[in-house]
Amino acid sequence: MSSIWGNNIKLSLFGESHGAAIGINIDGIPPGTILDLENIKLEMKRRAPGTNNLTTSRVEKDEFQILSGYFNGKTTGTPLCMIMKNTNTRSRDYDKTKDLMRPGHADFTGIKRYLGHNDYRGGGHFSGRMTAPICFAGAIAKQILKSKNIIVGSHIKSIGDVEDSSFDKTEIAVSTLEDLKYKKTPTIREEKALQMEELILKIKNDNDSIGGVVELAVVNIDSGIGSPFFDSIESKISQIIFSIPGVKGIEFGQGFDISKMKGSQANDELYIKDEKIKSYTNNNGGVLGGISNGMPIVFKVALKPTPSIGKKQRTIDIKEKENTEIEIVGRHDPCIVIRALPVLEAATALAILDLVLEMNI
Numbered sequence: 001m002s003s004i005w006g007n008n009i010k011l012s013l014f015g016e017s018h019g020a021a022i023g024i025n026i027d028g029i030p031p032g033t034i035l036d037l038e039n040i041k042l043e044m045k046r047r048a049p050g051t052n053n054l055t056t057s058r059v060e061k062d063e064f065q066i067l068s069g070y071f072n073g074k075t076t077g078t079p080l081c082m083i084m085k086n087t088n089t090r091s092r093d094y095d096k097t098k099d100l101m102r103p104g105h106a107d108f109t110g111i112k113r114y115l116g117h118n119d120y121r122g123g124g125h126f127s128g129r130m131t132a133p134i135c136f137a138g139a140i141a142k143q144i145l146k147s148k149n150i151i152v153g154s155h156i157k158s159i160g161d162v163e164d165s166s167f168d169k170t171e172i173a174v175s176t177l178e179d180l181k182y183k184k185t186p187t188i189r190e191e192k193a194l195q196m197e198e199l200i201l202k203i204k205n206d207n208d209s210i211g212g213v214v215e216l217a218v219v220n221i222d223s224g225i226g227s228p229f230f231d232s233i234e235s236k237i238s239q240i241i242f243s244i245p246g247v248k249g250i251e252f253g254q255g256f257d258i259s260k261m262k263g264s265q266a267n268d269e270l271y272i273k274d275e276k277i278k279s280y281t282n283n284n285g286g287v288l289g290g291i292s293n294g295m296p297i298v299f300k301v302a303l304k305p306t307p308s309i310g311k312k313q314r315t316i317d318i319k320e321k322e323n324t325e326i327e328i329v330g331r332h333d334p335c336i337v338i339r340a341l342p343v344l345e346a347a348t349a350l351a352i353l354d355l356v357l358e359m360n361i
Contacts, residue, residue: 003125005240007231008357009350011137015083017122017129023083024133026069028357029140031077035070036143043139046181046342047132054185054200054338061087062132082136086129099319100326104307111318128245128336131343138346141353148356149220152349153177154341155186157300159196159212160203164188169253169282169298172217181345185338204334207310211246212337214301214344218286218352223277223294225355232290233297236355240347241301246336249302253285268295297352303340308332 003013008028015022048062062084069080098120101108106126110118118124142152151174157164164187180186185193196212203210226233238250258266261283268279279295286297308328315326333339 005243006350006354009137009141009354011134011350013130013133015086015130015133016119016124017127018086018124019119021083021085022130022133023081024137025079025081026137026140027079029069029075029077029080030144030357031075033075033140033144034073035075035140039143040064040136040139043142043342043346044132044135047135047339049333049339054197054204054333054335064136080140082133084132084136097326097328099317100324101315101318102307102326102328103313103315104304108316108318122330123245126245128333128339131244131340134244134350135343135346138343138349141346141349145349145353145356150352150356151177151219152216152345152352153180153219154214154216154345155180155188156193156196156337156341157213157215159335159337160199160210162192162195162199164192167215167217167296167298169285169296170279172219172296172298174219177217177219181342186341200335209306209309209333210335211303211305212335214303214337214341216299216301216344216348218297218348221286221292221294221297221352223292225292225352225359226287226290227355228290231355233287233292233351233355234290234299237299237348237351240351241344244340244343244347246303246306246340247301248304250299252287252297252299254283255285255300258283268293301344303337306333306336 005011006028010027012025014024044062044064064082064084067081067083069076069078105123107120110124110126122129145152153176155164157166183193185197187193187196200210226236234252241247241250254261254266266283268281268283270277270279277294279293282295282298285299286292286295308330310328312325312327315324316322317324
């Protein structure tokens, strides 16, 4: 089933953007885990829509209700089920254009896959709204990893042609990752955040959208986590990252640029300091043979521009089988990158936790 993921942590995602509710069932959370609900709410707020003029005007408080698997402030070890009610839907925005296939959306592929029975309102089960339950599950994963001193964080590497500095791949302070999540536009260089915000508002006023790149890091992870081939760290992270709507690319360490290097440049030479094995560089992003080597795991994720834009576009009427045009109405993000950060972190935390639990550490 496409909406079920994981080996040691199993997720089952359910709901639609304009349905009664969305939610997730999480199996495999260790019993007795204390949940910091306020911290989970903070992570959910980072992803929530309608918080500023850079996002969609749809306001959803993203208040969650835990139905099972949680008792007396701790997880029971049985499946933890959470739901979030949809409270601010405007389904009429989609009634007029339900037969017009929106360019860049999964309208056409959804109709083909589900024989025309898919919920088209707001993208239905394909909607970015479905990332809210992933953010909830990831917030729990982050808490469990933090108890093991493993921290996941991110920043916006670029939006359009405005580019921020990169993480120092060999040394990333926990405080740096913690500070970033409290920023409106999380960048390493403050002036780049302002330039990105100006660009987003300019694009928004032009009834268009823009994409970008997010750089993520996992620090304090021990060496020896992961497996070669099919359960490698890269494949595990990539699988869940690509489940997030809008993701079109991922690269670890130097990524595609490593192909331009010589072996003498790309190889991460080793040394010992304070009885710990480290490398002078981290071109491979903290992973060799699919297994962590103790250096920070660093990778970048490319997100496409929001496909819903106010400009007139060419498309087809699937019912009448004819060519036509569409002008999309409704409430949409001019750039999904800012709200995607906590979701990408959540997905990363879930992938790492799945592998950590396998090692029984």
